[in-house]
Each structure stands twice: as C-alpha cells, then as structure tokens.
Amino acid sequence: MELFASPMACSLASHITALEAGLPVKVRFVENKKTDDGGDYYQISAKGYVPALRLDDGQILNEGPSVLQYLADAAPKSGLAPAWGTVERYQLIDTLNYLSTELHKRIFYNVFNPNAADVTKEAARALFAPTFDYLSKKLGTGDYLVGDKFTVADAYLVTMLNWAVFLKVDLSKWPTIAAYHQKHLKRPSVVQAMGVEMAERQRRAA
Incomplete structure (x- = not known):
C-alpha cells in the first residue's frame, strides 16, 4: 500500500496509524499537487487533497476516516478500531x-x-x-x-x-x-x- 501525504497535515493521522499497526505502507509526500516522482496528484486523488491510500490492487481511498479504518482493519490485532458489528x-x-x-x-x-x-x-x-x-x-x-x-x-x-x-x-x-x-x-x-x-x-x- 502507498499513503500519499503532506507533512503535518491531516494525513499524519494515517501515517501514525500505519506505524501503530505495523503495516508495510510506503509514505509518499505530495507537494504542489505533484507526487514525489513528479506525477500529477489529481490522477490519484481527483479531489486533490490528502490523505489518499492506494491499495495493492490499485484502488484508492481518499477520505481520512475511511483510510484510518481501512488501515485499522488491515491489522485487527492492533486494536486500532473495534470489531465491526459492535x-x-x-x-x-x-x-x-x-x-x-x-x-x-x-x-x-x-x-x-x-x-x-x-x-x-x-x-x-x-x-x-x-x-x-x-x-x-x-x-x-x-x-x-x-x-x-x-x-x-x-x-x-x-x-x-x-x-x-x-x-x-x-x-x-x-x-x-x-x-x-x-x-x-x-x-x-x-x-x-x-x-x-x-x-x-x-x-x-x-
């Protein structure tokens, strides 16, 4: 997975969560709507803002609460989110x-x-x-x-x-x-x- 972030922005919460969960997430910083390799960030996030989480199959999540919960659910033993249905x-x-x-x-x-x-x-x-x-x-x-x-x-x-x-x-x-x-x-x-x-x-x- 890849987490597109801006330093000390709201995406920090997702960065913290990925580390807390021990997930193999690569953090890629966005600057002036460009990715770290010079790509157009709008091609990843049509909204243009962070965070964006690119899953291993290429799908994108682009709202903080959904990104946070996805990361938590990817490491259920971390306790970062209670179980669904509770x-x-x-x-x-x-x-x-x-x-x-x-x-x-x-x-x-x-x-x-x-x-x-x-x-x-x-x-x-x-x-x-x-x-x-x-x-x-x-x-x-x-x-x-x-x-x-x-x-x-x-x-x-x-x-x-x-x-x-x-x-x-x-x-x-x-x-x-x-x-x-x-x-x-x-x-x-x-x-x-x-x-x-x-x-x-x-x-x-x-």
Missing part, C-alpha cells in the same frame, strides 16, 4: 465523524484557509472553546477517546491538537486535553511519524 465500532464512527466535521472542517479549515474572511476566521476560533469543552468531558479521566486503548480516533485528535498548538491556542484552559496531548506525543508511532514529517518540512524549507 457498539464500540459505531462509537468510533461517531467520534471520527465529530472530529472530521466539527473540529477539522468547521474550525481548522476556516482558520487555515487563506481565502477566508477575517470574520469567518474569528467565528471559527470562537468554536474552539465549546468543542474542547465537549472533548474534555468525553475524555473524562481516561486517556483515550473510544474505549480503553489507543484507536484511530486518537491518532486523528493528536494530529489536530498539534495544529491548535501551532495556532497558539492555550490548551492549558483544558487540562485534560493538554495532558492527553502531551501523553500521546510520547507514543513511539507518533514520535516516528512526526519525525519523518518534520524532516520533510525542513527539507522543503531549506
């Missing part, structure tokens, strides 16, 4: 849907969008408080979003908490979330994926 699996889907729509698209997309009006960016930033309030309650005294182990939902949230730190959002207002983020930043799969992706960012900046 209530826990649907709780995971609930959580991924919330993260992708309410946090990723509703907030971060608008804050990072260079074409968004200032009023739109300000309105999006105002949503951090209720969203992090909810996630704090969801975490409670636990270390994971779903169940009692690290899942793809955690890989996704850790990725976006990195963005929050980049935007200078004061996570200390939500001690549960701040502690959760710091804990998972030490996870070997997170350390390895972020190390590779930060090195790619530095290479581009050189």
Whole structure:
C-alpha cells in the first residue's frame, strides 16, 4: 500500500496509524499537487487533497476516516478500531465523524484557509472553546477517546491538537486535553511519524 501525504497535515493521522499497526505502507509526500516522482496528484486523488491510500490492487481511498479504518482493519490485532458489528465500532464512527466535521472542517479549515474572511476566521476560533469543552468531558479521566486503548480516533485528535498548538491556542484552559496531548506525543508511532514529517518540512524549507 502507498499513503500519499503532506507533512503535518491531516494525513499524519494515517501515517501514525500505519506505524501503530505495523503495516508495510510506503509514505509518499505530495507537494504542489505533484507526487514525489513528479506525477500529477489529481490522477490519484481527483479531489486533490490528502490523505489518499492506494491499495495493492490499485484502488484508492481518499477520505481520512475511511483510510484510518481501512488501515485499522488491515491489522485487527492492533486494536486500532473495534470489531465491526459492535457498539464500540459505531462509537468510533461517531467520534471520527465529530472530529472530521466539527473540529477539522468547521474550525481548522476556516482558520487555515487563506481565502477566508477575517470574520469567518474569528467565528471559527470562537468554536474552539465549546468543542474542547465537549472533548474534555468525553475524555473524562481516561486517556483515550473510544474505549480503553489507543484507536484511530486518537491518532486523528493528536494530529489536530498539534495544529491548535501551532495556532497558539492555550490548551492549558483544558487540562485534560493538554495532558492527553502531551501523553500521546510520547507514543513511539507518533514520535516516528512526526519525525519523518518534520524532516520533510525542513527539507522543503531549506
């Protein structure tokens, strides 16, 4: 399998998941809609965005939640996603849907969008408080979003908490979330994926 990614973008969650699962996934970075071998990325992802997972038979998955779950299901013993047919699996889907729509698209997309009006960016930033309030309650005294182990939902949230730190959002207002983020930043799969992706960012900046 090949994972098409952009360094420190939402595809980081899929990179973390692939490492966590121990899957033989080749990570290929995309820059300016070109693949690492100069190919047209639109030929892989008609939408033009990451992540995209090219399966061994050539089929493409191109939405974060589906890529994350496919990778998790490819390594069922990893526990990265509960088994299909269980209530826990649907709780995971609930959580991924919330993260992708309410946090990723509703907030971060608008804050990072260079074409968004200032009023739109300000309105999006105002949503951090209720969203992090909810996630704090969801975490409670636990270390994971779903169940009692690290899942793809955690890989996704850790990725976006990195963005929050980049935007200078004061996570200390939500001690549960701040502690959760710091804990998972030490996870070997997170350390390895972020190390590779930060090195790619530095290479581009050189």
